[in-house]
Amino acid sequence: MSIYFIAEAGVNHNGNKDMARRLIDVAVKAGADAIKFQTFNANALASSDAPKAAYQMDTTDAAESQLEMLKRLELPHNWHFELRDYCAGKGIEFLSTPFDSESLRFLVDDLKLETIKVPSGEVTNGPFLLEIARTGCQIILSTGMSTLDEVQSALGVLAFGMINTTDQPSLEAFEGAFNSDAGQVALLKNVTVLHCTSAYPTPIDDANVSAMLTMRDAFGLKVGFSDHTEGMMASLTAAALGANVIEKHYTLDRELPGPDHKASLEPNELVLLIRGVRDVHIALGDGIKAPRPSEIETIAVARKSLVALSPISTGEALTIKNIGAKRPGDGVSPMAYWDMLETLSPRKLQTEEKL
Numbered sequence: 500m501s502i503y504f505i506a507e508a509g510v511n512h513n514g515n516k517d518m519a520r521r522l523i524d525v526a527v528k529a530g531a532d533a534i535k536f537q538t539f540n541a542n543a544l545a546s547s548d549a550p551k552a553a554y555q556m557d558t559t560d561a562a563e564s565q566l567e568m569l570k571r572l573e574l575p576h577n578w579h580f581e582l583r584d585y586c587a588g589k590g591i592e593f594l595s596t597p598f599d600s601e602s603l604r605f606l607v608d609d610l611k612l613e614t615i616k617v618p619s620g621e622v623t624n625g626p627f628l629l630e631i632a633r634t635g636c637q638i639i640l641s642t643g644m645s646t647l648d649e650v651q652s653a654l655g656v657l658a659f660g661m662i663n664t665t666d667q668p669s670l671e672a673f674e675g676a677f678n679s680d681a682g683q684v685a686l687l688k689n690v691t692v693l694h695c696t697s698a699y700p701t702p703i704d705d706a707n708v709s710a711m712l713t714m715r716d717a718f719g720l721k722v723g724f725s726d727h728t729e730g731m732m733a734s735l736t737a738a739a740l741g742a743n744v745i746e747k748h749y750t751l752d753r754e755l756p757g758p759d760h761k762a763s764l765e766p767n768e769l770v771l772l773i774r775g776v777r778d779v780h781i782a783l784g785d786g787i788k789a790p791r792p793s794e795i796e797t798i799a800v801a802r803k804s805l806v807a808l809s810p811i812s813t814g815e816a817l818t819i820k821n822i823g824a825k826r827p828g829d830g831v832s833p834m835a836y837w838d839m840l841e842t843l844s845p846r847k848l849q850t851e852e853k854l
Contacts, residue, residue: 506531541569619643632660643697658682802828
């Protein structure tokens, strides 16, 4: 199965619907499987005194509060329908990350999305995870800032929500759901876990892409990588390690104002990354060690066959002096050399004639 590539537009539309449509066009041209925005009510997401992250202070007006910034970057509900339909017409899946219950219900009940991407900041938000689990949607869970135990706890909530609608939620009940056969089946069927480092941009030495494999080994689920590094190397590494999903931020122009543009790829870079990810996946192949179709004709050219090193008469003994190996390799394999020694030639052979 091909790697599912999510082109993360996020809030890089800057509150402009035309820019959002242009971002969809870029993702389609680059060959992404999906484009993802963010859906939130700023007042439900952040309090009036919530501070900005350091990278947000660097990339936006430092005097502006996080709440004010978020209000500028809200994607109005009525735009969602138009953008979803525009994506459908272009053959790309529309996704969006909800950051509050109202936004989740809108995406599921009104927009009819079948996949919900859970942001890293919600890994410890048990009530929200439970609500997401009960939607019946496919779930992609980002795990930035998380320990393995925290990821397991989040998966326990999701398992509980997917298999149990009557028991009282509790930490013990979540653990029991995670460890149950039904919970494991539900997780395997419905959940993909993404490794992520929640720094914007992420230093390459903090990418820690192999943590993706740690989660695959620990949970047995589909895994992927949400890439916040600059450039393409971390995503290509994830592809080479067997990621099922890769997500990468992109923008129309890194010089645009806004919190996430600086840590995003530009359109031509997105094209190159997706092409590279597809090529890496193809290059991994099926893992079966056997000649590939393109190299079959090379076998005779590059390998050798047993030949007469000098004229050999019928019935003459084959020895280390009169037989050896030369190209082409369409005769008796040199691996039979020791079995042939001291046997009698069944026919007359000329020099360099194959045995």
